[in-house]
Amino acid sequence: MTGFCADVDECIMMADREKLVKYEHFVNNVLREDLRILLEDREKLYENIAALSQLKQIIICISEDPHEEGLRTQVDLGSNFYIQAHVPDVSRIYVNVGLGFHIEFTLKEALTFIDKKLGILNEKLSESSKKSAKIKGQIRLCYEAIGELQALDKTKLTLICKMKVNKRDVPLKAVNINITKVWIISVFANFILWLLPIFFGKYTDVLFPYIAHNDITQELVGLIGPTENKFRMCPVVSPYLQNTLRLLDNNVDSLVDEEILMNNDIQAGGVWEPSDCNSRYHVALIIPYRNRSQHLQQFLTYMHPFLVRQQLKYRIVVVEQAEGVAFNRAKLFNIGFVETLKLSKADCFIFHDVDLLPQNDYNIYACTHHPRHMYSAVDTLRYHLPYRRLFGGAVAMQQVHFKKVNGFSNKFYGWGAEDDDMYNRIEQVGLSVIRFDPRVASYVMLSHSSVWRTEGRLEKLQDNKDDSEDGLSSLSYHVLDKKERSLYTWFLVSC
Ligand code: UDP
Numbered sequence: 001m002t003g004f005c006a007d008v009d010e011c012i013m014m015a016d017r018e019k020l021v022k023y024e025h026f027v028n029n030v031l032r033e034d035l036r037i038l039l040e041d042r043e044k045l046y047e048n049i050a051a052l053s054q055l056k057q058i059i060i061c062i063s064e065d066p067h068e069e070g071l072r073t074q075v076d077l078g079s080n081f082y083i084q085a086h087v088p089d090v091s092r093i094y095v096n097v098g099l100g101f102h103i104e105f106t107l108k109e110a111l112t113f114i115d116k117k118l119g120i121l122n123e124k125l126s127e128s129s130k131k132s133a134k135i136k137g138q139i140r141l142c143y144e145a146i147g148e149l150q151a152l153d154k155t156k157l158t159l160i161c162k163m164k165v166n167k168r169d170v171p172l173k174a175v176n177i178n179i180t181k182v183w184i185i186s187v188f189a190n191f192i193l194w195l196l197p198i199f200f201g202k203y204t205d206v207l208f209p210y211i212a213h214n215d216i217t218q219e220l221v222g223l224i225g226p227t228e229n230k231f232r233m234c235p236v237v238s239p240y241l242q243n244t245l246r247l248l249d250n251n252v253d254s255l256v257d258e259e260i261l262m263n264n265d266i267q268a269g270g271v272w273e274p275s276d277c278n279s280r281y282h283v284a285l286i287i288p289y290r291n292r293s294q295h296l297q298q299f300l301t302y303m304h305p306f307l308v309r310q311q312l313k314y315r316i317v318v319v320e321q322a323e324g325v326a327f328n329r330a331k332l333f334n335i336g337f338v339e340t341l342k343l344s345k346a347d348c349f350i351f352h353d354v355d356l357l358p359q360n361d362y363n364i365y366a367c368t369h370h371p372r373h374m375y376s377a378v379d380t381l382r383y384h385l386p387y388r389r390l391f392g393g394a395v396a397m398q399q400v401h402f403k404k405v406n407g408f409s410n411k412f413y414g415w416g417a418e419d420d421d422m423y424n425r426i427e428q429v430g431l432s433v434i435r436f437d438p439r440v441a442s443y444v445m446l447s448h449s450s451v452w453r454t455e456g457r458l459e460k461l462q463d464n465k466d467d468s469e470d471g472l473s474s475l476s477y478h479v480l481d482k483k484e485r486s487l488y489t490w491f492l493v494s495c
């Protein structure tokens with residue numbers, strides 16, 4: 001212990017403060033730096049894997065359909081200039097094997113090489129995920145320790161003050177023992193949380209099954225043949241996805257409409273589709289809304305470029321509930337579904353809170369064979385799902401599935417349980433809920449104060465289990481106003 005302190009209590013506090021400074025230094029200068037380097041490396045790994053997978057797909061395409069007359073292609077000269085090229089013999093290919101060396105392979109040899117290389121890269125990836133989970137665990141542990149020390153500091157100060165005011169000789173040590181107990185229990189609990197990823201190799205959400213990173217593309221449901229014969233189909237995974245972890249925290253810009261439009265060629269109504277290929281995925285994002293203008297602007301600023309990069313054909317629909325009655329998130333989703341189908345032929349619907357933002361570029365906003373709960377990890381829940389049947393925040397459902405379950409219940413006014421009711425509906429029609437790997441499906445939530453949980457919601461959830469009439473088939477509402485605004489389609493409804 002350094003420095004001078006007037007009495008024992010003050011000495012203890014100074015010692016705690018010293019520890020505090022040490023912990024903070026360790027988190028900021030050592031752990032966070034390690035994590036940054038690790039994430040950068042992982043980013044490169046993802047890029048390599050994406051490049052190799054794309055090459056593999058091209059080779060498979062060529063070998064399945066070997067053109068006798070060779071291959072016509074376009075070569076990027078840079079600055080958006082392309083030149084036409086003709087490859088007379090496509091039976092052999094040069095592959096970059098690293099360190100600037102290129103080897104001539106037959107297509108079969110190239111595929112074997114790529115598969116081996118992908119295997120190695122995926123191993124590295126999982127190794128790096130283990131390491132990052134470990135560092136994140138350590139950071140969490142340190143933050144807990146810092147929090148405890150700060151709490152301890154404050155508690156002691158109050159105690160000392162009280163003792164001085166009351167001039168009573170309260171045995172500080174006895175009080176300390178209780179605080180120490182709390183501290184030990186909390187450290188122990190966090191230690192267990194920290195150990196889980198080491199044993200399971202990934203997030204603790206490994207306790208809930210999810211689709212592994214490499215299997216995600218097989219789960220996506222998209223068009224497989226050209227529909228409008230305009231262009232070729234876009235690839236299954238867009239080549240414009242580069243950064244895996246695009247968003248590190250919930251400090252998100254909020255640009256004005258004109259700035260967003262300047263960078264992206266969005267059509268009125270918040271509609272977009274690729275101009276050079278037919279998108280496989282026709283998606284509508286339905287946003288329930290009331291009095292969250294700041295969040296909506298942040299959402300549009302972040303999500304438009306995100307969806308454009310994914311080469312989706314999409315429309316963003318905001319369904320605003322007029323004042324008067326309690327907010328009914330689920331009913332707004334039902335209304336959004338019905339009204340959107342009058343405007344476009346979306347076959348995939350994503351029902352999405354306005355305050356949730358996906359952190360990872362590879363979290364593709366398309367539908368899957370089963371309804372998908374979009375977040376496997378979210379910052380506000382410390383990146384751990386609290387229960388397996390969670391279906392809140394953001395979910396993706398095929399149009400046919402949403403009709404099959406008769407949409408959401410219309411009965412849940414106020415906060416909570418409408419999402420759990422949807423989980424029941426999905427189970428009742430024999431579908432199941434899936435999630436993607438938490439590394440891909442991680443989210444941040446824009447800050448807001450927590451909403452008062454509505455009383456009686458759990459009883460209603462229980463009662464509603466057999467009500468098959470409640471939903472799209474019993475939906476009643478009035479559209480008070482609607483507009484194709486520059487960045488979204490807007491409905492003002494009373495319901
Ligand atoms: N919402 C809104 N205004 C409200 C309450 C809710 O626009 O007054 C919408 C908004 O899209 C929000 C979602 O409903 O993201 C879920 O509400 P909230 O974020 O309050 O719920 P929580 O994050 O606590 O689940």
Ligand code: MN
Nearest residue numbers: 353355445448
């Ligand atoms: Mn929220």
